[in-house]
Amino acid sequence: MTARRSTALKQAIWLVIAAIPHGRVCTYGDIANMAGQPGQARWVGRLLSELPPDSTLPWHRVVNASGKITHPNASKQVQRLQDEGIQTVHQRVALKRYRWQP
DNA sequence: CCTATGACCATAG
DNA sequence: CCTATGGCCATAG
Numbered sequence: 001m002t003a004r005r006s007t008a009l010k011q012a013i014w015l016v017i018a019a020i021p022h023g024r025v026c027t028y029g030d031i032a033n034m035a036g037q038p039g040q041a042r043w044v045g046r047l048l049s050e051l052p053p054d055s056t057l058p059w060h061r062v063v064n065a066s067g068k069i070t071h072p073n074a075s076k077q078v079q080r081l082q083d084e085g086i087q088t089v090h091q092r093v094a095l096k097r098y099r100w101q102p
Numbered sequence: 103c104c105t106a107t108g109a110c111c112a113t114a115g
Numbered sequence: 116c117c118t119a120t121g122g123c124c125a126t127a128g
Contacts, residue, residue: 004125028110041110042123049109064110071109110123 005043012036013047020061023084024100025093027065034102041065067095 012035020026026034028041037043048059060080064070069091071077078088086098 029112032110039111039123042108043110043125045109046125047109059109062109065112069109074109077109104128106127108125112120112122114120115118 009035009037010047013044014057017048017057017059017062020058020100022058023086023098025061025063025067025081025086025095025098026100027063027067027095029065030099030101031062045070061100063093063095066092067099068092 013031016031016034017026028044031044032038032040035044044062048062051057051059060071060077069077069081069088074091078091081088081093086093
């Protein structure tokens, strides 16, 4: 078994993402910070890339620090964001308006 | 051990 | 807007 990070650390990330309100978004860095793991934005993205296709986690509410969507299937993410009332322009959301920070 | 890659980020030019 | 740089970390080859 490769030495992966503890389930507790992963769970902290998942909990934060699950807590993002409907109609709001977060950045990868925000999530790392809120999960008590500052500077680990990259790992957050890595973790999300390993989510099962049928996951109920609102992964679509996560964008990068510029508000841009950098997901492999950007179209799908855009669709899901618009479905909950979040406006997107050229695969980008207005963080000033939708960013969620406790 | 090395390099390359990736749903990242801040800063500089 | 763009690219480059340095930092972060896991995984693959």
